[in-house]
Amino acid sequence: MSRRVVVTGLGVVTSLSCKVEDLWVRLCKGESGVRFIQRFDCSRFRSRFGGEVSDWSTEGYLPPKEAKRLDRFTQFAVVGAIDAVRDSGLDFSKEDPYRCGVIFGSGIGGLEELEEQHRRLLEKGPERVSAFTIPKLMANAASGQISIEFGLRGPNEAVVTACASASNAIGDAFRMIRRGEVDVVITGGSEAAVTPLGLSGFGAMRALSERNDDPTKASRPFDAGRDGFVLSEGAGVLVLEELEHAKRRGAKIHAELLGYGASADAGHITQPDREGVGAAKAMWNALQDSQVDPSEIGYINAHGTSTPLGDVAETAAIKRVFGDSARKVSISSTKSQLGHLLGASGGVELIVAILALRDGLIPPTINYETPDPECDLDYTPNQARERKLSVAMSNSFGFGGHNASLVVGHLRNGK
Numbered sequence: 001m002s003r004r005v006v007v008t009g010l011g012v013v014t015s016l017s018c019k020v021e022d023l024w025v026r027l028c029k030g031e032s033g034v035r036f037i038q039r040f041d042c043s044r045f046r047s048r049f050g051g052e053v054s055d056w057s058t059e060g061y062l063p064p065k066e067a068k069r070l071d072r073f074t075q076f077a078v079v080g081a082i083d084a085v086r087d088s089g090l091d092f093s094k095e096d097p098y099r100c101g102v103i104f105g106s107g108i109g110g111l112e113e114l115e116e117q118h119r120r121l122l123e124k125g126p127e128r129v130s131a132f133t134i135p136k137l138m139a140n141a142a143s144g145q146i147s148i149e150f151g152l153r154g155p156n157e158a159v160v161t162a163c164a165s166a167s168n169a170i171g172d173a174f175r176m177i178r179r180g181e182v183d184v185v186i187t188g189g190s191e192a193a194v195t196p197l198g199l200s201g202f203g204a205m206r207a208l209s210e211r212n213d214d215p216t217k218a219s220r221p222f223d224a225g226r227d228g229f230v231l232s233e234g235a236g237v238l239v240l241e242e243l244e245h246a247k248r249r250g251a252k253i254h255a256e257l258l259g260y261g262a263s264a265d266a267g268h269i270t271q272p273d274r275e276g277v278g279a280a281k282a283m284w285n286a287l288q289d290s291q292v293d294p295s296e297i298g299y300i301n302a303h304g305t306s307t308p309l310g311d312v313a314e315t316a317a318i319k320r321v322f323g324d325s326a327r328k329v330s331i332s333s334t335k336s337q338l339g340h341l342l343g344a345s346g347g348v349e350l351i352v353a354i355l356a357l358r359d360g361l362i363p364p365t366i367n368y369e370t371p372d373p374e375c376d377l378d379y380t381p382n383q384a385r386e387r388k389l390s391v392a393m394s395n396s397f398g399f400g401g402h403n404a405s406l407v408v409g410h411l412r413n414g415k
Helices: 020-029 064-068 072-088 111-124 133-137 141-150 162-178 196-204 243-248 277-290 308-328 342-359
Strands: 005-013 100-105 156-159 184-191 234-242 255-264 297-301 330-332 391-398 402-409
Touching: 005 020, 005 072, 005 162, 005 184, 005 243, 005 342, 020 342, 072 111, 072 141, 072 184, 072 234, 100 141, 100 162, 100 342, 111 133, 111 196, 133 141, 141 156, 141 184, 156 162, 162 184, 162 234, 162 255, 162 342, 162 391, 162 402, 184 342, 234 243, 234 342, 255 277, 255 342, 277 308, 277 391, 277 402, 297 342, 308 391, 342 391, 342 402
Parallel strands: 100 156, 100 184, 297 330, 297 391
Antiparallel strands: 005 234, 005 255, 184 234, 255 402, 391 402
């Protein structure tokens, strides 16, 4: 059995906006959500900025007592899921709960809770460590809590593949619906690693940009002056649904998810293959799975982290897949404006690709000032551009050599 899968709900939590349509407008205007970090003192850190979700509140979504029992990354996930379900129009009380599931990703999980309870352990002793420590920090807390929120009793899984987590989760959900195991899946990813340990850990690797003079200019994918990524937080959540199920209830359909591909570099635990062989294989697999010719892809929302090696590797991968037509594809990196949401990035970026399809508008890669001879494709520099689109791709590549690619398009045949 091979069934068609559509996207019926979207929800986001980002440093730029926590509402889908507002986020889209701001992205297309070229605004940045990167700023100096306010939640803790980072004056001694190599990087003192990030994509921090400011003025965060779960009011209107979760009772205060319940929210307090959830780590920040789980709060992001649940709020994003509630917005996505509201957008979908689904009433789960009318659905078979065993035909509805959650497949959700996070690269790190409850890092804030881990740090807080370790501090308590050292300062106050083991008897003062919270009973909620493990339920809050475990990486599957988000998927579990989303299922509890909506009473979903179908498959419930957590995907942990670093920065490919959300895209792998979406791909797994897509396959599960297509095989006929379920009708609806809430999927995507969330992350809340803008913490002292997260910032210092990535900083010690020299993975982060150190442009402390102007944070909004720090994330500059594919630009010759890039010096690392910007650590960010948030969530990107989608409701995937079997096409006929969505049509029966008169659902609004944002797009059709056409294909998914994955691969591994099997080379280095943090560095990508400079030639982009593994990334290219994931992209090829997604194209073959969707039965889409490379010439049909009008837009790629790139992984584009703004690291010296990563952007070269992705450019090489795109050239491997698209050949001479690679320069005809519009490419942009949302991370230039939002920073890198790690395990949540693939969810937000697929949503951006869907909105680009809807409006025929390519969001820009901001801060692109100096071309890099090794990154010589069309990255939509600094200004959004109109382009009629039928099919788009979203790429995610993570530490560990994880590669994932998703292909999305308008509803085929209009039905």
